[in-house]
Amino acid sequence: xxxxxxxxxxxFLILSESKEIINVKKMKNFNYIKKNQTFIQKFRLENQIKxxxxxxxxxxxxxxxxxxxxxxxxxxxxxxxxxxMEGTCISNILKYMKNSISEQKTIGDKSEIPCFLGGKGSxxxxxxxxHNIEIISEEDEEISSTNAxxxxxxxxxxxxxxxxxxxxxxxxYTSDRKPFxxxxxxxxxISFVTAGSVIKVKEDxxxxxxxxxxxxxxxxxxxxxxxxxIFGNSYLIKLEV
Numbered sequence: 001x002x003x004x005x006x007x008x009x010x011x012f013l014i015l016s017e018s019k020e021i022i023n024v025k026k027m028k029n030f031n032y033i034k035k036n037q038t039f040i041q042k043f044r045l046e047n048q049i050k051x052x053x054x055x056x057x058x059x060x061x062x063x064x065x066x067x068x069x070x071x072x073x074x075x076x077x078x079x080x081x082x083x084x085m086e087g088t089c090i091s092n093i094l095k096y097m098k099n100s101i102s103e104q105k106t107i108g109d110k111s112e113i114p115c116f117l118g119g120k121g122s123x124x125x126x127x128x129x130x131h132n133i134e135i136i137s138e139e140d141e142e143i144s145s146t147n148a149x150x151x152x153x154x155x156x157x158x159x160x161x162x163x164x165x166x167x168x169x170x171x172x173y174t175s176d177r178k179p180f181x182x183x184x185x186x187x188x189x190i191s192f193v194t195a196g197s198v199i200k201v202k203e204d205x206x207x208x209x210x211x212x213x214x215x216x217x218x219x220x221x222x223x224x225x226x227x228x229x230i231f232g233n234s235y236l237i238k239l240e241v
Contacts (some may be wrong), residue, residue: 001032098133154234
């Protein structure tokens, strides 16, 4: 099980802290989602792309992710969480998209926006239809409680100056970034905190968005936009237990 319902999170944590033995039967009572990963074989036609006959073609694998529930039914509806500051370009675009969907519903048209959210869009992958956007206004969060713990649900590049490492549970994943156009001699290693990690913020820090940091693409893939943000802040949910 990779994901459980948010309303069951407290029950899961309480069960973990109890003296009872957690067996498979109790675990199956949760409504969970599991992730399956498969691979398809692809070939990069180097001699055609570079117009140099004789270059060998490059074989590589493309990972395909699918999600199924406890009954092995495919899950095809997702919610994406984005926390942005008021007045930014992303905030304005989300408001525009929300208004566009509302107008379509008003005139009776099909109320959805087709888009690509992820890589390999040109190959037909990561295609979604957005049919609802909910914008929630929140006051600036202040970390004043010594029990403020946050659940990380994305890819977080940690800013350890703002994280209490001794009281956090961090699962670190290291990725060796090697696009085809970058020489193997150049090291492009990124380490990030994976989803499911629990983060305790230092008491003297009051800005939650500074727990993570963002990096641009200036040195990772020269064929893509240099100022594109390829990794950034994750979405953090405050734990109530």
